[in-house]
Amino acid sequence: MLTERLQKELEQTYAKGLRRTVDGLRFKTAVRAEDENGKEYLVFASNNYLGLTHAPEVQRAAAEAVRWGTGSTGSRLTTGAAFETGELEKELAEFKHTESAVVFNTGYMTNLGVLFALVKPGDVVFSDELNHASIIDGCRIARAQVVVYKHNDMQGLERLLEEIPAAGERFIVTDGVFSMDGDIANLPELVRLKEKYGACLMVDDAHGVGVIGADGSGTAAYYNMPGTIDLQVGTLSKALAAEGGYVAASKTIIEYLINKSRPFIFSTALPACVTAAALAALRLLRQKPEQYVGRLKENAALMRRLLHDEGFEIIDGVTPIVPVLTGSSEKTMRFMAALLEAGIMVSGIRPPTVPEGTSRLRVTVTAAHTEAEIKQAAKTMGKIWRELNA
Numbered sequence: 234m235l236t237e238r239l240q241k242e243l244e245q246t247y248a249k250g251l252r253r254t255v256d257g258l259r260f261k262t263a264v265r266a267e268d269e270n271g272k273e274y275l276v277f278a279s280n281n282y283l284g285l286t287h288a289p290e291v292q293r294a295a296a297e298a299v300r301w302g303t304g305s306t307g308s309r310l311t312t313g314a315a316f317e318t319g320e321l322e323k324e325l326a327e328f329k330h331t332e333s334a335v336v337f338n339t340g341y342m343t344n345l346g347v348l349f350a351l352v353k354p355g356d357v358v359f360s361d362e363l364n365h366a367s368i369i370d371g372c373r374i375a376r377a378q379v380v381v382y383k384h385n386d387m388q389g390l391e392r393l394l395e396e397i398p399a400a401g402e403r404f405i406v407t408d409g410v411f412s413m414d415g416d417i418a419n420l421p422e423l424v425r426l427k428e429k430y431g432a433c434l435m436v437d438d439a440h441g442v443g444v445i446g447a448d449g450s451g452t453a454a455y456y457n458m459p460g461t462i463d464l465q466v467g468t469l470s471k472a473l474a475a476e477g478g479y480v481a482a483s484k485t486i487i488e489y490l491i492n493k494s495r496p497f498i499f500s501t502a503l504p505a506c507v508t509a510a511a512l513a514a515l516r517l518l519r520q521k522p523e524q525y526v527g528r529l530k531e532n533a534a535l536m537r538r539l540l541h542d543e544g545f546e547i548i549d550g551v552t553p554i555v556p557v558l559t560g561s562s563e564k565t566m567r568f569m570a571a572l573l574e575a576g577i578m579v580s581g582i583r584p585p586t587v588p589e590g591t592s593r594l595r596v597t598v599t600a601a602h603t604e605a606e607i608k609q610a611a612k613t614m615g616k617i618w619r620e621l622n623a
């Protein structure tokens with residue numbers, strides 16, 4: 234019986250301390266939220282890197298565009314082609330220094346839609362082992378050979394490129410900033426390899442945009458290598474404070490996706506108010522990159538230093554994703570619960586999101602946090618961790 238089978242599987246999952254639940258949460262500011270019981274939290278768990286969800290300019294843009302309807306009521310190819318979405322695509326392409334860009338409904342659907350449409354049988358996809366689940370799922374449905382290389386191991390990737398022949402195209406696919414480890418892909422080496430082996434390079438900058446590069450445009454800007462990435466995927470749901478995903482690439486690739494990518498074709502488009510919000514956020518970022526990206530960088534460095542001083546084991550890096558290694562799933566979740574009790578919200582990350590034995594608290598900092606808030610969080614984390622380990 235299906236119900237019994239599902240129940241048994243759930244019980245096995247729960248027995249491993251891996252139960253997941255969803256609870257209501259309302260953000261009163263970019264960094265402060267309350268739950269359904271009215272308990273308040275200082276949040277270090279969101280991907281709202283620039284805090285723009287609550288910027289007056291962004292909220293105003295969304296509110297004004299609501300007059301064009303709360304829903305788009307059709308796919309982009311029928312009735313869902315809001316003017317705001319087209320403008321956003323134009324500005325995303327400029328920002329990413331590509332000929333063109335197209336918006337999908339989520340970052341997840343973008344990865345699925347791009348890989349499903351572009352990768353054909355006979356092609357080979359080389360994928361970093363720590364790539365986001367949406368890349369992994371996109372590879373799964375692409376009906377091509379997928380070769381997983383060790384995380385950021387460029388020598389290993391080169392060996393695989395040498396050894397594994399492809400009847401068709403080769404794709405190298407990677408996160409720009411890795412979502413759970415917060416480290417950055419080695420673009421100079423990836424570009425060398427893609428050129429040497431004639432591969433197409435796809436970089437997912439979901440956590441790169443607004444975060445790295447002097448102008449906040451992501452991995453290519455961080456390495457000062459504009460024009461070297463064939464497919465720049467991203468999301469509107471993190472630094473750009475809205476919902477949706479996009480890919481920026483050549484005119485031909487974008488036109489192909491519009492004509493062939495099933496997740497693009499067969500899903501109702503985002504409404505104007507959502508893409509208007511993303512457009513307003515993108516414009517703020519482009520107008521004042523040093524204000525937003527610079528502040529975020531300072532806040533990330535402060536949190537990393539303070540957590541290090543509290544004695545935590547942190548995965549090194551420069552981004553606002555600060556992974557604090559905590560051991561078992563069970564201990565991680567106890568730590569997270571105690572922090573919640575103390576009014577600090579961070580995410581406990583367990584398998585299967587990260588490999589077995591690498592459970593962690595994923596602490597994320599935003600440009601909207603104050604120095605005092607960062608100090609308060611780090612101090613509370615240190616105190617509670619020592620109590621748990623006493």
Ligand SMILES: Cc1ncc(COP(=O)(O)O)c(C=O)c1O
Nearest residue numbers: 339340341365412439468470477
């Ligand atoms: C690297 C990466 N790609 C894609 C996504 C999916 O984006 P979205 O949340 O917009 O679906 C995420 C996270 O959500 C991510 O971390």
